[in-house]
Amino acid sequence: MxxxxxxxxxxxxxxxxxxxxxxxxxxxxxxxETLVRPSNKIIDYLTPWSGITKIMMENVTKTLEEVQDEVxxxxxxxxxxxxxSLNCDLNSMKLxxxxxxxxxxxxxxxxxxxxxSKLQQLAKTFLGEEIQMDQEGHSSIEDSTASLKLTKLKLSxxxxxGDVALQxxxxxxxxxxxxxxxxxxxxxxxxxxxxATTIFSHALKRCKKSAIITTHNSDIELGKFYSKNQFDILxxxxxxxxxxxxxxxxxxxVKEVIRxxxxxxxxxxxxxxxxxxxxxxxxxxxxxxxxAEDDITPLVPKIDKWIDKVWQKVASNGLFVxxxxxxxxxxxxxxxxxxxx
Numbered sequence: 001m002x003x004x005x006x007x008x009x010x011x012x013x014x015x016x017x018x019x020x021x022x023x024x025x026x027x028x029x030x031x032x033e034t035l036v037r038p039s040n041k042i043i044d045y046l047t048p049w050s051g052i053t054k055i056m057m058e059n060v061t062k063t064l065e066e067v068q069d070e071v072x073x074x075x076x077x078x079x080x081x082x083x084x085s086l087n088c089d090l091n092s093m094k095l096x097x098x099x100x101x102x103x104x105x106x107x108x109x110x111x112x113x114x115x116x117s118k119l120q121q122l123a124k125t126f127l128g129e130e131i132q133m134d135q136e137g138h139s140s141i142e143d144s145t146a147s148l149k150l151t152k153l154k155l156s157x158x159x160x161x162g163d164v165a166l167q168x169x170x171x172x173x174x175x176x177x178x179x180x181x182x183x184x185x186x187x188x189x190x191x192x193x194x195x196a197t198t199i200f201s202h203a204l205k206r207c208k209k210s211a212i213i214t215t216h217n218s219d220i221e222l223g224k225f226y227s228k229n230q231f232d233i234l235x236x237x238x239x240x241x242x243x244x245x246x247x248x249x250x251x252x253x254v255k256e257v258i259r260x261x262x263x264x265x266x267x268x269x270x271x272x273x274x275x276x277x278x279x280x281x282x283x284x285x286x287x288x289x290x291x292a293e294d295d296i297t298p299l300v301p302k303i304d305k306w307i308d309k310v311w312q313k314v315a316s317n318g319l320f321v322x323x324x325x326x327x328x329x330x331x332x333x334x335x336x337x338x339x340x341x
Contacts, residue, residue, distance in 0.1 A: 004146035006089040007050035011040035022140035208269035
């Protein structure tokens, strides 16, 4: 892992441009430190935050392109970059990297994902260290070191450590388990139930209208996901015209499931259609076919038609996800995602 922090100055372009780069290794030793000459004229050195002054930048000639080349040569391909709001640093360097850890994401003291905790506060709370106290501005070496220390501390604990938002979710989940909303067993099946519960809980919380369309013998049973005193579960026969809630439609065949999905898809904010592609009822004429070792290859053309029929009804900017869940004998599954433009 390498701690990374950058400082910026405001230029005539009206943007903050890269002016300093600091990188430290896991032992908190500086392995790269340089000032950078922005491509545009500096109009504000942002000294209280950047620690950069006009005198410091007078003889700086190194360009952004040179920094990019040097950093790419310095870091190994599997380097993990660590920093606070690391996206801002990488954007200023105009670089991308596949492996990053952002302390503003793995730590959260506000309980709100939209409000990031400041590095100074994190360092004081979890490291017992006072940083960014210099009246002449921040030190990028100090900030990158603090981020690396925080990350190593987090890795020595668990995923909930230092994250109030995540701890709150865990507490709610434990409360739901205690009250019976989510079953307490930790089998794969129950994990799937918890995922499904989360999806529809978000929809209900935001007053969105959702529908579940299944065959009568589908292994998805709405009652397993929710307690009726907690959620507004509607059946097709109720005929209620509601602005939000969850409707569950049970059809006699896969053909009818597809038809109902096409009918409802534009009326709801979220639709979940589920059926077993190995069911006898998938054949429109009622006939059956023998599938060797559950090989669905003969059914692929028909499945493709079903997908196309639903896709044609998806609204513009709609997200369409097709999931093949796999089978007990062959656990490999497949997920296809597309946005309709």
